[in-house]
Amino acid sequence: MNIKNVRVPSSPQDVHPNKPGDANVHLETQNLHVWFGKRLILEKVNLAFPENSVTALIGPSGCGKSTFIRVLNRMHEFIPGAALAGRVLYDGQDIYDAAVDPVNIRTKVGMVFQKPNPFPTMSIRDNVLSGLKLAQMTYENSEEIVRTCLERASLWNEVKDRLDASASSLSGGQQQRLCIARSLAVSPKVLLMDEPCSALDPGSTRRIEDTIREISSDMTVVIVTHNMAQAQRVSDYTAFFLSEDGAPAQVVENAKTEEIFKKPKDSRTNDYVNGLFG
């Protein structure tokens, strides 16, 4: 086992329910604090995402879940006024270290956004390959890549006869699956998903959930969702974020998804997952 992947718990909150016998963690945050301007948004977030697992981030709107996942692939710094303290470790290395090139981090930690955002000037095929071109990766057999990625995003059957059509000719749900295929093409180790189904119909949502289950065989997935049922269907672990009375948000509870929904330890988690607030 690679020694740098072994985690040393640094605080009581940090104890993470890893899969039995698998201490491999690709991505974790240690004592993470996030500000916008002078306002503290997130406080003391210690979360670890075990390799090839799906973690759902739940919590009321505006509690910093989206901000948190943008921290994980260094997209946070593009927002004016953004600030941050603590550590984000990818494969044991702090991604905010001055020696780290954020462009490399983003090829390993991919992201799917809330609103489908395929490149409108490109065809479906070019959208899938766009990441490889933008990240200047060398690749062969583009047909094979396009096919595999579209199949994994369960879009292949719908578009295989019109790969050269414009991406904007697709429906919203198809566009979102195309965006997932595009993210898969650069073979990230971690895929961050910011409410990927919030604007979609049930059919597309179901397909995307199938895709999430499928890709988690060789990819770590972190998904923000407001849909409790979705969190239960797709995730292995769930972290509950909460900001009380304008105080900075914290992780209230973090455990196996079953435990969060069936026997939560914290009463606030219980209230939230049972729809009593939020």
Add this chain to the structure above:
Amino acid sequence: MTILQEKPSEEVFTEPQYPWRKVNPSTSITNSIIVVLPISIFALSFFLTDLPGALLFIVIFLPVQILVAIFATIWGISKKRVGDAVLSVLSLVAFSFVIALMGSVLFSVFSRGLPAISLSFLTQNNTYISPTTELDYGGVGHALLGTLMVVAIGMIISVPLGIASAIYITDMKGRLAGFVRFMVQAMSGVPSIVAGLFILAAFILTDVSGFSALTGGLAYSILMLPTVARTSEEVLKLVPKELRDAAIALGSSRARVIMKIVLPTARTGILTAVILGVARVIGETAPLLLTTSNTNGTNLNPFVDAVSTIPVYIFQFLGSGYPTAINRSWGAAFVLLTTVAILFAIARIVERSTKKG
């Protein structure tokens, strides 16, 4: 007890129908009154008095038309629609006014310029031509080539600079973005003759260069730059932030985000920026008088010696006062307008064909 069911209509529809276009017979009478009454009053007052038509139009026609529209709306439709009626009248009047203005400009250029147009007028230059020479000899060929050269040089300088400064403001968001935007805005207020004077003082009076197409192009680029930069900035702002985010999240460098995503997405708008830049300068005369000077022969060397351009050609012959010379000016104005139209059409066709490909 059974529920009585109305028998569904069995009418067969084969053609699409537009029920909202049906006109109520009483409304159609009202409509004709709205159209006919104000015009009749206007015509009557025009023929019965000696007052000028423009005055009567504003003092009689416009108020009567608005009042009639208001009363007809209250009587025929509803009080709530009075605002619509007034706005319709005002916007229609404004629209007709603009169309009439543009039409009259085009009409005078066409009606007076067209007689001068011939193959020789388009292809010959001005050597051995005096203001009284018949239109069968000499033409704007040299000036047309000169204008194309000067505009091309202006574009070569101002388009990359303009787009680059727009990218600096919108995508790089550099420290000096606000300052650059302010300077660009200030530059758009530079009078064209000042641009010419600047090039004259900086390049020609210092003997760096003589009069040439290049110095003319430099003066043009000063005038084009603010238009290209401002318009490009506006269209780059329209590229959704989500697309930039998507590209960055895929591990793209910022340069590639701009070159592969932002600029291609904004392509149509950038083309508009370039067209507006060309339109801004192509008829400018003052800066060229100071930088390209004028010549009667054809000069295809952009770096050396005076060159003729269409605006300067128009100016040259208009000043002489002879009827044939003035006809030459109208002919040249026609050529200039047509050139602009052709350039814009080519730009749009190129843009459309690359979009498909």
